[in-house]
Amino acid sequence: MTGTALVTGGASGLGQALVRQLLAKDMHVVCVDxxxxxxxxxxxxxxxDLADRRxxxxxxxxxxxxxxxxxxxxxxxxxxxxxxxxxxxxxYRRLITLNTETPIRMASxxxxxxxxxxxxxxxxxxxxxxxxxxxxxxxxxxxxDALAVYAKSIRAAFRNRGVSVISMYPGxxxxxxxxRHAPAGANASRRxxxxxxxxxxxxxxxxxxxxxxxxxxxKLTALAGRLxxxxxxxxxxxxxxxxLDRSVF
Amino acid sequence: MTDRxxxxxxxxxxxxxxxxxxxxxxxxxxxxxxxxxxxSPDLPAGVRYVQAxxxxxxxxxxxxxxxxxxxGWSGLDLAVLNAGIGFxxxxxAETPDTIHQTLDVNLMASMLLARSLSGRLEAAGGKLVLxxxxxxxxxxGFATYAAxxxxxxxxxxxxxxxxxxxxxxxxxxxxxxxxxxxxxxxxDPGRIGRLxxxxxxxxxxVHRAIRADKSPVTVSFGRYILxxxxxxxxx
Numbered sequence: 485m486t487g488t489a490l491v492t493g494g495a496s497g498l499g500q501a502l503v504r505q506l507l508a509k510d511m512h513v514v515c516v517d518x519x520x521x522x523x524x525x526x527x528x529x530x531x532x533d534l535a536d537r538r539x540x541x542x543x544x545x546x547x548x549x550x551x552x553x554x555x556x557x558x559x560x561x562x563x564x565x566x567x568x569x570x571x572x573x574x575x576y577r578r579l580i581t582l583n584t585e586t587p588i589r590m591a592s593x594x595x596x597x598x599x600x601x602x603x604x605x606x607x608x609x610x611x612x613x614x615x616x617x618x619x620x621x622x623x624x625x626x627x628x629d630a631l632a633v634y635a636k637s638i639r640a641a642f643r644n645r646g647v648s649v650i651s652m653y654p655g656x657x658x659x660x661x662x663x664r665h666a667p668a669g670a671n672a673s674r675r676x677x678x679x680x681x682x683x684x685x686x687x688x689x690x691x692x693x694x695x696x697x698x699x700x701x702x703k704l705t706a707l708a709g710r711l712x713x714x715x716x717x718x719x720x721x722x723x724x725x726x727x728l729d730r731s732v733f
Numbered sequence: 734m735t736d737r738x739x740x741x742x743x744x745x746x747x748x749x750x751x752x753x754x755x756x757x758x759x760x761x762x763x764x765x766x767x768x769x770x771x772x773s774p775d776l777p778a779g780v781r782y783v784q785a786x787x788x789x790x791x792x793x794x795x796x797x798x799x800x801x802x803x804x805g806w807s808g809l810d811l812a813v814l815n816a817g818i819g820f821x822x823x824x825x826a827e828t829p830d831t832i833h834q835t836l837d838v839n840l841m842a843s844m845l846l847a848r849s850l851s852g853r854l855e856a857a858g859g860k861l862v863l864x865x866x867x868x869x870x871x872x873x874g875f876a877t878y879a880a881x882x883x884x885x886x887x888x889x890x891x892x893x894x895x896x897x898x899x900x901x902x903x904x905x906x907x908x909x910x911x912x913x914x915x916x917x918x919x920x921d922p923g924r925i926g927r928l929x930x931x932x933x934x935x936x937x938x939v940h941r942a943i944r945a946d947k948s949p950v951t952v953s954f955g956r957y958i959l960x961x962x963x964x965x966x967x968x
Contacts, residue, residue, distance in 0.1 A: 537833070568895055569851040573791065576844060584884065585836050588877055592832065595825035614887070622891035623844055629887030630840065634880035636871040638824040645825075713890075721894045 485686075487601065488512040490553045492534060492590075493560025495521045497659035498609065501682035502557055503527070509686075514550040516543070517560065534560050535582035540589065547590070551599035555689065558587035558631075559609040563624045565665045565724075566731025575733045576623045583627035588634055595642065602646040605689050608635040612655040612702050615709030617717030620725030621665070639694070650688065651695050654681050655702035667727030674701075735759055737806050737857070739797070741787065741846070742816025743780075744772040746912030747864065750936035751813065756780050762804060764797060764816065787816045788834050790842035794849045801853065808857030811943070812850050814843040815864040819878035821920035832877050839881035844888055851900065860901040862943055863889050867908045867951055874920070882906075886949060893948055905942050908953025910935040928954070 489506050493499040494515030503521055506513050512526045520529045528550050532543030561583045564571050587608060594600050611618075611628035618625035635651040642649050656662045658675040666672070681698045688696040697703045709716040736759045742748040743763035752763055756777040765772050766786040776782060783800040785793040801809065818838040820831040847861055854861055868875055869882035889904035896902055911929040915922060922929065930938075930953075938952040 541829070568892060569848050573794070573845050573848060576848075577791075577841065580836065580841055580844075580884075584840075584880065585832060588827075588832050588836075588880065589829050592824055592827045593829070617887070617890040617894065619891045619894040622888050622895060625891045626840065626844065626884035626888035630836075630880040630884030633869065633871050633883030634876055637873055637876035637879045640873055641824050641876075717890055717894045721897070725895055 485509045485511050485555075485690075487554030488514065488551065489555040489557065490514045490516070490547070490551065491557045491559060492516045492587075495519045497661055498654065498657055498678045498681055498685075499557070499559045501678040502559065502685065505679075505682050505686060506555075511555070514547070514553075516547060534586045535562070535578040537581060537585075540581075540586055544593065548593075548597055548599050551594070552601045553594070553599060553604055554601050555605050555607070556590075556594065556600065557607040557609065557685070558590060559607075560586070561609065561611075561627070562733075563621055563661070563665045564731075564733035565621045565624070566728055566733070567620075568622045570731050571623075571733050579623055579733075580627055583624070584630045584634075587631060591634075591638065591642075595645065595647065600647050604647045605650060606642065606647055607650045607652055607685065607689070608632070609652050609654065610635070612653050612697070612705060614653055615706040615716075616720050617709070617713065618724070619717065619721040620728050648692070648694070650693060652685055652688075653695070653697045653702070653706065655699065655705065657681055664732050667724050668729050669727065676702075736810035737808065738762070738811045738813070739801070739809060739850070740764070740813045740815060741785075741797075741842075744775055746914055747907060747910055747932050747935050747939060748813070748815040749775060750932040751815070751939060752780060753777055754933075754936050754940055760806075762800060762806075764793070766816075787838045787842035788818070790837050790845050793842055794845045797846065798849055806853065808859065809850060809853040810857050810859045811862065812846070812854060812859070813862045813864065813943070814846055816842065817864065817866070817914065819875055819914060819918040819920075821874050821878075821915075821918045823874070824876045827877055835877045835881050836884075839878070840884045840888075843885060847888075847892065851896075854900045860903065860943075860946075861892075861896075863902070863904045864939070865889075865904050865906040865949070867906050867953060869906060875918070878918075889948065901946065903943065903946060903948040903950070905939055906949060906951045906953075907935050907939060908951065930954070 494503040495517040533539040610632040744765035785796040872879040893902035
């Protein structure tokens with residue numbers, strides 16, 4: 485692989501694993517996050533709070549200047565779990581900005597400003613919850629559903645301009661973030677390692693996949709959610725919402 | 734029985750037609766973005782109006798909360814969150830401003846209102862109805878609009894399950910309707926626009942869907958044909 489990649493949320497979790505793997509493949513990487521990732525000669529770090537509209541306005545020119553890009557992974561995201569109405573409105577505002585609004589603005593803006601090279605790939609990291617529903621994280625679920633359908637909606641228009649759009653729907657990963665939001669007694673060893681998910685994502689970009697659901701359990705869950713949406717959402721309530729002993733945001 | 738009903742975005746389109754349909758035997762409070770003097774000719778007598786611009790969701794929530802408080806409504810039987818906005822253009826032509834407005838009105842304001850209304854809805858054993866769109870499955874010329882409605886769909890799916898046995902939650906996806914939204918969105922449906930349902934017809938179908946309580950539910954041509962309304966059956 486050659487060229488320049490842009491990864492949002494590259495300092496931890498799936499983004500961190502991706503940044504490391506892309507650097508190992510000699511790509512130049514631009515990472516946008518709040519905290520810097522490990523330093524590297526081919527890495528540019530842009531500090532920007534992607535959950536804040538004004539900060540995105542300010543950081544945008546630096547993101548454009550570091551392009552054009554061959555691969556963009558819009559990965560930054562947070563969750564908020566617990567009883568819906570008990571979580572403050574400000575938390576939901578930041579969540580929707582980070583998970584939905586900023587990726588949409590970036591995709592649209594990168595295309596408008598010709599910051600995507602011909603043949604570039606644009607990856608949206610949605611969530612497996614798109615197929616299952618997610619009681620106990622209604623706003624997170626909304627943010628990821630919105631992102632999934634945005635990706636679907638722009639695919640043809642972007643393809644006509646030489647950019648392929650990829651939707652990724654990861655299930656729970658073994659990250660500190662997932663740990664905080666998991667219900668009590670959840671088995672962390674069943675979560676996929678971020679490195680493995682990053683490998684699957686990169687393999688998918690090479691194979692030209694449009695949709696990436698990493699791992700067999702996640703694929704089966706997605707299938708079940710498509711076939712029996714109400715049953716699977718009911719099951720999610722029992723397995724997650726009813727076991728949540730606290731709100732985390 | 735008289736219900737206390739809140740309808741957002743009730744000064745035109747489906748929201749307005751629904752308000753006219755239910756105003757005579759209920760207590761209705763509606764919202765819109767324009768001033769009361771401008772909208773009063775379009776609203777039935779007895780309906781209370783609060784000007785709350787949902788492009789600023791946090792302020793709109795406070796204004797609506799205040800209006801419910803001053804109306805003495807400690808309980809709310811039905812909230813229909815219907816206000817919506819859209820912009821028709823190629824994805825790269827959407828500006829930060831149109832993206833913000835679309836997500837604020839269609840998604841953020843509805844979620845924050847659901848949050849602030851939960852106490853009143855629960856007190857009355859009430860019901861939350863979200864008005865989505867058939868575009869929630871994806872629409873190339875309205876990408877952010879489709880995204881916002883998909884978000885609303887996922888929100889309703891999660892919340893209906895989370896609030897089960899407490900507050901009923903329903904999402905209704907109307908199909909193409911001849912409302913002023915298309916013109917405001919910069920979208921000309923052309924000849925196909927003649928097939929769009931009238932807002933009054935759509936409001937009747939939405940009203941029926943609210944009483945049936947199925948969620949998610951799509952109300953569009955197919956349902957119009959099946960209902961027998963074309964043959965004169967009353968909706």
